Amino acid sequence: MTSEFEKNLEKFAEVIVKIGLNVQPGQRLLVGGPTTYSYGAPIELAPLVRLITKKAYQIGARLVEVMWDDNQLRLIRFQHAPRDSFEEYPTWRTDYQYKFGKEGDSVLLFAAWDPELLKGHDTDLMSTARNMYLKHRKTFGDLISKSAVNWSGITAPVDGWTEKVFPDIPHEDQKAKFWDVIFEICRVKNEDPIAAWEDHVNQLATRSNFLNRKRYVSLKFVGPGTNLTIGLPKDHIWGSARFRTQSGIDFVGNIPTEEVFTTTHKEKTEGVVTATKPLPTDVLIEDLCLTFSKGQVVEASARKGEEYLHKILETDEGVRRLGEVALVPHSSPISQSGLLFYNVLIDENASSHIAIGHGFKFALKNGGNMSDEEFSAAGGNISKTHVDFMIGSDKMDVDGISEDGKTEPIMRKGEWAFEV
Helix, strand or coil: CCHHHHHHHHHHHHHHHHHHHCCCCCCEEEEEECECCECCEEHHHHHHHHHHHHHHHHCCCCEEEECEECHHHHHHHHHHCCHHHCCCCCHHHHHHHHHHHHCCCEEEEECCCCCCCCCCCCHHHHHHHHHHHHHHHHHHHHHHHCCCCCEEEECCCCCCHHHHHCCCCCHHHHHHHHHHHHHHHCCCCCCCHHHHHHHHHHHHHHHHHHHHHHCCCEEEEEECCEEEEEECCCCECCECCEEECCCCCEEECECCCCCEEECCCCCCEEEEEECCCCEECCCEEECCEEEEECCEEEEEECCECHHHHHHHCCCCHHHHCEEEEEECCCCCHHHHCCCCCCCHHHHCCCCCEEEEECCCHHHECCHHHCCHHHHHHCCCCCCCCEEEEECCCCCCEEEEECCCCCEEEEEECCEECCCC
16 A cells, blocks of 8 residues: 555545544543444554554553454355354343443444445344444443443444446456545545544534524425325434534534434324435345334335345334434535445435434433433334334435424535525
8 A cells, every 4th residue: 555545544544533432531542332233453554544543542542342243154154154143142242332331431433344245145133233233332332322421433444345346447447446435435545634624513513503503394205206294203303413412522423424413203203205326235225115104103114135025124114213313415525426336325425315223312302311202202212123124315304493494405416505
């Protein structure tokens, strides 16, 4: 790799530690907690992990621990492990992640894996493994929902995924090209990436602040294959890049991020919605279409991956209701790259999106102090899972509907229809 790459990699690590996590002096940092499709930090990304560790110590972290993962070991399990062993889960991983968050430390998550790693394998085993993870990550998920931990999710190129995104360029050039795109969409190529991120975060905040002043009771989405009305809880809060823990630490939950978002009312979604990008799970789901009535999915179809879509919709009762709505302009840098990443962390920041499953307590007034029962009574959705899928495009119009029934344009042809 060139010295320019090494320079950008170090700048990326600095953005992750200072902007994403905002690690505080005296805090511990766990690099690589478990996620739906991995156990931790990919071993391929060791050079980046080392730089993150160095940057964290340089700003005063007390201890940095790394939880490693190797996607190939996951594949080997599906190839050779006993079929009746998939209800077992290495709970020490989720327990340790929870301990870091509970004690006021920070956690870095990786969304970096081959989207076709398990292609052709038993979908029942995939579903079982996924549900076991969801069962054991609930305690940490509750900390995130209550804004009790400063965390961030990042991504970077790994084998298999690189080939999927750049199939038409020589193999030996794919990873370098992917890194170059990551540096671009994460604002690392700026002369001062930290200042560029501060400016970007502030711009997104102006959008969310505008929507908070409007107090819309619902949003109307109209586009090809979509005619959907999404109700919002009375005391919803629009958020954007910057989150704040209950202890007052500001952080950015996703690197990259281009969205403004809020939680939804679990009983007030009506109509039909068609995804505009594939949904990458263990099985790639394409041309997803959902029909809602009284807040609940009553019909679900997909051109590819429909069987696995229905397995997801059987996770629990809450997964059939919405938990999030997010707005992203079609002109976002990720969208303008013209690339399909087959990775929700990136693709959701190229397109407006919604999520079935768990809502955000922190996106409701005083929600961080609510029990699940209180959150549900206020209109919030409770589920073990949260599955984002993309619905925006340059043909999507979005309107805000006020309590008096007045309709105002929020987006036209995928772009903001208001000035801030």
